[in-house]
Amino acid sequence: MKTIRRLYIYLVTLISLEVVVWALITLARSIFAEGFTLAADSLAGGLAFILVGLPVFFFHWWLAQRDAQQDEDEAYSGVRTFFLYAAWIALAVPVVHSLLSILMRTLALILNLGEIGLAFGTDQSWSDNLIAIVVNAVLAIYFRRVIVQLWQKPQGKSLPLMRRINHYFWMLYGLLMLYGGAVLLLLFMTEDVLGGVDAAMVNGISFALIGTGVWVYSWQIIKNAIKDPGERSSWIRLSILYALSLLGALATLIPAGVILGDLLNGIFGETAIWSNFLLEISVAFSVLIPSAVVWRYFQQTLWQDTENLPQISEIAGHRRVYYYVLSLAGLIATFTALQLLAVWLIDMFVPPKEIWGAYPREGLAYILATLLVSLPVWTLHWRPAQLEILKDDEQTDHASRSLVRKGYLYLILFAGVIGTMITAGMLLYQLIQLVLGNADRHSLQTILSLGALLILFVIFSIYHWRCLQADGRRVSKALIEKYAAFPVMVFDTGEGQFAESILSALKTIAPGMPAVVQPAGDPLDERIDSAAAAVIPSNLLTHPPEAVRAWLEQYTGARLVIPVDEKDWLWVGLTDLSAQDMARQAAKMLAQFAEAQDTRQRRIHSPLTIIGYVFGALAGAALLCIASTAILEMF
Secondary structure (H helix, E strand, O other), X not given: OHHHHHHHHHHHHHHHHHHHHHHHHHHHHHHXXXXXXXXXXXHHHHHHHHHHHHHHHHHHHHHXXXXXXXXXXXXXXXXXXXXXXXXXXXXXXXXXXXXXXXXXXXXXXXXXXXXXXXXXXXXXXXXXXXXXHHHHHHHHHHHHHHHHHHHOOOOOOHHHHHHHHHHHHHHXXXXXXXXXXXXXXXXXXXXXXXXXXXXXXXXXXHHHHHHHHHHHHHHHHHHHHOOOHHHHOOHHHHHHHHHHHXXXXXXXXXXXXXXXXXXXXXXXXXXXXXXXXXXXXXXXXXXXXXXXXXXXXXXXXXXXXXXXOOOHHHHHHHHHHHHHHHHHHHHHHHHHHXXXXXXXXXXXXXXXXXXXXXXXXXXXXXXXXXXXXXXXXXXXXXXXXXXXHHOOOHHHHHHHHOHHHHHHHHHHHHHHHHHHHHHHHHHHHHHHHHHOOOOOOOHHHHHHHHHHHHHHHHHHHHHHHHHHHHXXXXXXXXXXXXXXXXXXXXXEOOOOOHHHHHHHHHHHHOOOOOEEEEEOXXXXXHHHHHOOEEEEEXXXXXXXXXXXXXXXXXXXXXXXXEOOOEOOEOOOOOOOOOXXXXXXXXXXXXXXXXXXXXXXXXXXXXXXXXXXXXXXXHHHHHHHHHHHHHHHOOO
């Protein structure tokens, strides 16, 4: 109930706040534009929203403040902290945007340009922007003070989380403007070097200046916060670094392929391209340079962060995500380029045609360009992934069994099998049509093209299937050796089927692990001192025989306690599991002990979770671009 009440109060407060802010701005703009003789509709519209929105805002904000003062949990709730930072961002972004509009018009005035072609502010005046800055800045400062007051006595997890999100929002916002400004400036220099100053230059300079200020300031705050170990390993930071690195890589490789395709097209005989070569590659070149800088910078930052992780397996695990994502992208592009090349060759030689015509020449140029870019991307990132599993050390086992690698291989294998099945069906259909005499003049080309595609699917599927098989053999051998070297002692009180359930679970989950049953009332087995772990029912600990108690006091190995029902003994915090489920959990923990893994019950972000965060951040970055453009166009 409290959560629903919070959502209602803060949602209404945020909406009414924005209504009042823009009603004030609209009314003030009308006064300055029309003087005190403003039209009745302008006066009525501004006053109406102010008179309606202001009481609603004050009442709900009063409720929110009262609840926060009476209850500290309310003051630091996730809904409240989200509202405060959302209000701060919603008020501060228009200030930055208004400054951007002022700068664009100022540069246009200094350079004797009109306002046509400016990205923002063409339908606004200086007073319009100044009014928006003053109104939004005053309220932004107020909400910033409320946030600062919370940080004087921080509590809970929501406040640090929202501050982190706020920092990275401003970093991405500034980086987006800086990137856009760099692209526009390079585009201006490559397309209109001799054409004088135009709006592209003004837009580029404005975006670059404002974006640099916002990005440098927010990025410096983020770098200072890295001193906190929790900040460096936070999923938000890692996801954003992955997203920026991968987006930078893709935005670098795609225009690189376009430029290489134009270059090959000229080499193959398209002489007209050389006279306007700089103009032909202007867009691709303008995107390539800033993207390469973003890729290089954030990839290095990601590497530095992962280098400082406490465990080598964590370092390798995080880098593994980067390698496999780019390897997958390179593999898909390589496969596509090879298939297009096969189709091109079939079209040219069945029946033979003029190879160096304009259309086939251009097609070959871009196919080879795609292949020359994608093949190195695949091999350069697949090679370290393969070398990782060929090393004869502890990390080889982790790499072979990692979810990232298995997901990568099974995804490709799935696509290969489905592609093989569909392509084989289409090929068989064409062959049957040919036998029945229903073929057309393009049947031979179609059959050969499908045959080439089928061969590619089969080759790629077999290769990755063999990689999976090799991983399985390697993992199986390593696990058998580890399990055999990890003897277990299972204590049994003779009540129920405790020992039998543990032995059965071990046989299934950790085959080959030696396990000895030690009845609680019998003399201790001579092999008990060599046990690497002991599995103990909880009722044995509550009433241990003297020999067992003395042995447990001096035992230094791992002790796994399995809760069993016992009168007047209740285990707080445990889930209601059956005896078989308890035995399976114990067997899994013993297998982890044998594999030298951390068995502490803690929240672990698996590599697949990281991949989800990465793609979520990629989608979020795209949505941020769309939302920012849509919002800014409203002001």
